[in-house]
Amino acid sequence: MSDLRQTPLHALHLSMGAKMVPFAGYDMPVQYGLGVMKEHLHTRAKAGLFDVSHMGQVIVLGNTFAAAARGLEGLIPVDILGLGLNRQRYGFFTNDAGGIDDDLMLANRGDHVFVVVNAACKTADIARMKAALEPAVTVTEITDRALLALQGPASEQVLATLDARAAHMAFMDVATLSLNGVEAWVSRSGYTGEDGYEISVPADAAEALARTLLDHPDVEAIGLGARDSLRLEAGLCLYGHDIDTTTSPVEAGLTWAIQKTRRGGGDRSGGFPGSAKILHQIENGASRKRVGLLPEGRAPMRDSVPLFDAEDSADPIGTITSGGFGPTVGGPVAMGYVATQHATAGTTLYGELRGKRLPLTVTKLPFTPANFKR
């Protein structure tokens, strides 16, 4: 007897012959009939439909948007107050040590902040927000809506057949659309490096919408396997691997997500957990950095592979945090943390794999160019 949770699209996954795996407490499709490689390439060429209903959808509501935004700014080092109406931003919860407790997306939906958090962290994230914000601001997990992602260069054309307004959204815009006659909360964003949308719809309408999208000749169902290889090529962090409670935003190369108003000298400088350490690192740099790593041979190098600055050096100077085969790159790709003096693009390092040290090159991220609708 399994105690895995199911998303509103579970029966659809089974009917399509998906290979299901446990992920963050849910029974999720890792791949469909095409397989990871073809699913990945299809998403970059046309459009892929992903079930990301396991992620947490949360409404943070105060008397005004500003009240909710100010409350969240005490937990998240992002300019939320300055987030324009119907605009979205990337952010993260920090901890007192300056590490990252989860990463997330924040949207200004008029009277509230709509927050999407990782499945594995959602219980803790919601408890954290409730403890910090309630009762003045309420924090409500939305459990009766599915979340779909439609990703790839054909996404606009596909979604616009259901609601023409989809085509007028820019990257990181949010809007309420009518898809198949149901109200959908849509953002023009995703986790693949491609143009695309994330679509929140009532759970009981999710399968019909998914089937409508899948009926389009450009759309294929894509599992978590390709979701991981797509985001890796796009240089996007996976929480628990590339960022975690011990990695600071500065080390992770996420300083761009901390707007000037939250940095030293800004109008709302600091005021979030670990701010002293994080703001100090923004000014003075960090001793390690997240970098892209391109193995020279064919062998994939994955999470936990130690990195050395020479074939014969004794102590590692870093570790791979994500790695695998990049179908679009056509070879292995990885990312990880290295001591800052080894973080310059073009530096040759060595990963120790099955007792052998194999060369890899520090490489600018992303591995595949981003294809967003600016």
Place this chain on the structure above:
Amino acid sequence: MKYTEEHEWLRADGDVYVVGITEHATTQLGDLVFVELPDVGASVSKDDEIVVIESVKAASDIMAPVDGEITEVNTDLADDPSLANSDPLGKGWFFKIKPSDTSQLDGLMDEAAYNALIG
């Protein structure tokens, strides 16, 4: 053909055996992207991990099915690991081994027993 519980097949070719992995195995593994083969001439023991294979998602090992000497490896497969997916019983072979103790072959499964194993 003989089969191991590790989803390898062995086909006699003179006094050596050609070894690959079954279609059931490649289906389970998904698209192979990397294969590291043993050195020709290596002496191996049954259950030594002598081949590394990686799919898009994960790495796994293939073990020597019997004691013996590696007489040839499929360099085409190292160049194009997808051969194991597209033609697992043919062009996707991994290596040839000359058994040093042919009695070990008696412990392997025939096709009927293997089909029963994978259900």
